Amino acid sequence: xxxxxxxxxxxxxxxxxxxxxxxxxxxxxxxxxxxxxxxxxxxxxxxxxxxxxxxxxxxxxxxxxxxxxxxxxxxxxxxxxxxxxxxxxxxxxxxxxxxxxxxxxxxxxxxxxxxxxxxxxxxxxxxxxxxxxxxxxxxxxxxxxx
Numbered sequence: 001x002x003x004x005x006x007x008x009x010x011x012x013x014x015x016x017x018x019x020x021x022x023x024x025x026x027x028x029x030x031x032x033x034x035x036x037x038x039x040x041x042x043x044x045x046x047x048x049x050x051x052x053x054x055x056x057x058x059x060x061x062x063x064x065x066x067x068x069x070x071x072x073x074x075x076x077x078x079x080x081x082x083x084x085x086x087x088x089x090x091x092x093x094x095x096x097x098x099x100x101x102x103x104x105x106x107x108x109x110x111x112x113x114x115x116x117x118x119x120x121x122x123x124x125x126x127x128x129x130x131x132x133x134x135x136x137x138x139x140x141x142x143x144x145x146x
Contacts, residue, residue: 084116
């Protein structure tokens with residue numbers, strides 16, 4: 001009988017992150033680090049434009065089982081594309097998901113996830129007319145691979 005592993009947060013101090021843009025390049029107020037600080041007062045705020053994105057690189061290969069996001073209502077992604085890769089810039093499609101346009105913490109389970117080292121979330125379009133995305137919280141759950 002195989003022992004199933006509990007999903008844990010895969011984001012740690014050695015996880016590297018990049019984002020497509022920051023509103024007015026004001027990283028002190030709206031930088032990417034605020035998605036991971038567990039503070040409901042702070043957020044990452046993208047600049048305007050379609051297809052904003054977040055890339056996370058984990059210190060080891062992982063299997064992602066769930067993505068958790070909390071947007072600001074009016075600035076959520078309408079259609080989001082989840083991609084993964086084992087190699088630099090070799091992203092392949094994993095799944096699409098469609099968040100609600102509200103302030104709640106939303107969860108998106110991933111069926112049969114492949115092993116990856118990097119994950120990319122592309123917010124293909126936004127509820128905001130100008131394409132801005134505001135994320136208060138982002139967590140990636142799954143298992144670390146040996």
